Amino acid sequence: MTEIVITGLGATTPLGGDLASTWAGMLAGRSGVSAITEDWAADLPVRIAGQIAVDPAEVIDRVKARRLDRSTQLALIAAREAWTDAGFEWEAEEGTQVDPHRLSVSVASGIGGLHSLLNNWDAQRDKGYRRVSPFTIPMLMANAPAANVGLAVHAKAGVHAPVSACASSNEAISLAVDQLRLGRADIAVVGGTEATIHPLPLAAFSQMQAVSRRNDDPQGASRPWDRGRDGFVMGEGSAVMVIETLEHALARGAKIYGTIAGSGITADSHDIVQPDPTGEGQSGAMIKAIADAKLSPSDIKHVNAHGTSTPQGDVTEAGSIRVGLGAAAEGCVVTSTKSMTGHLLGGAGALETIATMLALRDRMVPPTINLEDPEPDLGIDIAANVARPLPAGDLAGINNSFGFGGHNVAVVVTNANSNC
Amino acid sequence: MATTEEIRAGLAELVNDVAGVAVEDVQLDKSFVDDLDVDSLAMVEILVGCEEKFGVTIPDEESKNLKTVGDAVAYIEAHS
Numbered sequence: 001m002t003e004i005v006i007t008g009l010g011a012t013t014p015l016g017g018d019l020a021s022t023w024a025g026m027l028a029g030r031s032g033v034s035a036i037t038e039d040w041a042a043d044l045p046v047r048i049a050g051q052i053a054v055d056p057a058e059v060i061d062r063v064k065a066r067r068l069d070r071s072t073q074l075a076l077i078a079a080r081e082a083w084t085d086a087g088f089e090w091e092a093e094e095g096t097q098v099d100p101h102r103l104s105v106s107v108a109s110g111i112g113g114l115h116s117l118l119n120n121w122d123a124q125r126d127k128g129y130r131r132v133s134p135f136t137i138p139m140l141m142a143n144a145p146a147a148n149v150g151l152a153v154h155a156k157a158g159v160h161a162p163v164s165a166c167a168s169s170n171e172a173i174s175l176a177v178d179q180l181r182l183g184r185a186d187i188a189v190v191g192g193t194e195a196t197i198h199p200l201p202l203a204a205f206s207q208m209q210a211v212s213r214r215n216d217d218p219q220g221a222s223r224p225w226d227r228g229r230d231g232f233v234m235g236e237g238s239a240v241m242v243i244e245t246l247e248h249a250l251a252r253g254a255k256i257y258g259t260i261a262g263s264g265i266t267a268d269s270h271d272i273v274q275p276d277p278t279g280e281g282q283s284g285a286m287i288k289a290i291a292d293a294k295l296s297p298s299d300i301k302h303v304n305a306h307g308t309s310t311p312q313g314d315v316t317e318a319g320s321i322r323v324g325l326g327a328a329a330e331g332c333v334v335t336s337t338k339s340m341t342g343h344l345l346g347g348a349g350a351l352e353t354i355a356t357m358l359a360l361r362d363r364m365v366p367p368t369i370n371l372e373d374p375e376p377d378l379g380i381d382i383a384a385n386v387a388r389p390l391p392a393g394d395l396a397g398i399n400n401s402f403g404f405g406g407h408n409v410a411v412v413v414t415n416a417n418s419n420c
Numbered sequence: 421m422a423t424t425e426e427i428r429a430g431l432a433e434l435v436n437d438v439a440g441v442a443v444e445d446v447q448l449d450k451s452f453v454d455d456l457d458v459d460s461l462a463m464v465e466i467l468v469g470c471e472e473k474f475g476v477t478i479p480d481e482e483s484k485n486l487k488t489v490g491d492a493v494a495y496i497e498a499h500s
Contacts, residue, residue, distance in 0.1 A: 063440030130468050134461040 008086025008242030017054025026366035031219035050235025050342025069113030070195035074238035075145035086242035108168035110346025112142035165403030170349030174263035191240030191350035223370035224307035224336035235342025239351035264288025268406030279320035286324030289410035297328035302397035307336025349401035448490035
């Protein structure tokens with residue numbers, strides 16, 4: 001089967017304005033969660049979030065930014081880093097770098113242009129319809145991040161934005177891998193983005209009892225598998241990769257981080273928000289992904305878990321990992337980088353697939369911070385509080401992403417074909 | 421009542437804000453589309469901005485007649 005390799009990486013997250021600073025923060029076990037100091041947060045039960053470390057206004061041209069939702073701005077920042085990391089020039093003339101008809105984009109957002117939607121409604125309600133920006137629709141549409149990345153790189157083989165809540169960007173990666181394997185493109189820009197730190201989603205997630213209210217201790221609020229956990233912490237940010245067929249990468253002499261060896265998708269068909277407590281769908285996604293990668297569970301040395309820090313979700317996933325890997329779960333180092341970044345929703349899958357890749361490259365799994373009092377009998381080996389080394393030799397890892405709606409997407413990466 | 425130059429200068433600020441055109445380039449003889457590269461959606465934003473800034477309502481059907489900066493300034497002068 002066609003091998004798909006990773007040749008460019010980029011991110012802008014609560015830990016840093018680029019991937020290097022984000023990754024350094026993860027390895028150091030640094031929390032990117034902080035108090036929301038804006039006045040609108042004062043009355044909310046949740047006043048903490050993983051807020052972006054570098055404001056996009058510092059990076060994106062002001063006039064361009066007026067026409068782009070924050071989620072798209074973040075995606076463009078991450079995509080530019082990934083595209084240049086892959087050896088290309090950003091916003092170069094069409095056709096000068098890759099064949100546009102062989103280049104696709106698959107960049108997801110779980111929620112879409114929320115700020116644009118709500119800010120324009122505010123303007124309409126308060127001052128009348130004439131105050132609604134004529135750019136409102138192309139700003140709020142959920143495919144706006146993908147479409148704008150596609151415009152920047154001149155992608156003509158297809159621009160996609162699969163939506164599956166917090167599994168969205170893993171699904172975007174999976175979709176692009178399938179298309180490269182099917183020969184519908186040679187190279188793809190893939191990833192996800194989210195920017196929903198706004199009173200409405202914070203109130204809505206609070207009403208669901210889904211988010212942590214540990215307002216007096218923001219950096220301790222995201223604590224996957226700790227008995228004191230009380231919900232996830234919303235984060236914002238974007239992560240993007242350039243992936244391509246091995247043949248295409250070798251032909252252009254690209255730097256190769258490793259291989260996306262496979263993916264697996266299932267749906268719970270259990271409940272609109274609660275994961276199936278049996279974990280059948282979650283473990284099923286992992287089993288499918290390992291099979292798709294033509295690997296065995298014993299090859300999987302690392303799992304970057306969905307691990308959102310919710311009371312039920314973390315326990316369910318631990319069981320799913322035990323079932324998905326079977327006896328091999330014992331030799332596998334599990335972590336949740338959400339303990340440091342918060343939950344990037346539609347951006348989470350891409351960021352954590354990148355973190356999985358870098359953990360294999362550096363043979364170092366970033367820690368799950370705040371794991372002071374672990375839930376008993378989890379049966380998985382978590383890199384608690386300090387980074388954990390991985391062994392020499394061939395390595396494979398899985399990134400899990402699960403979303404409201406019962407979406408489960410697992411992506412397998414390996415250090416095969418790595419030359420950097 | 422604002423002078424022609426005051427209206428031009430105020431309009432230039434709006435064009436700069438919305439479309440990034442340098443304020444000194446927004447002169448009466450310039451065409452929004454051909455000279456200043458202001459597209460139709462940006463034009464909508466600029467004209468709505470005029471309503472706030474100059475207290476003049478510019479109907480949608482009128483906006484297509486305002487091809488140059490001078491056209492817009494004259495409309496605002498006549499209707500404010």
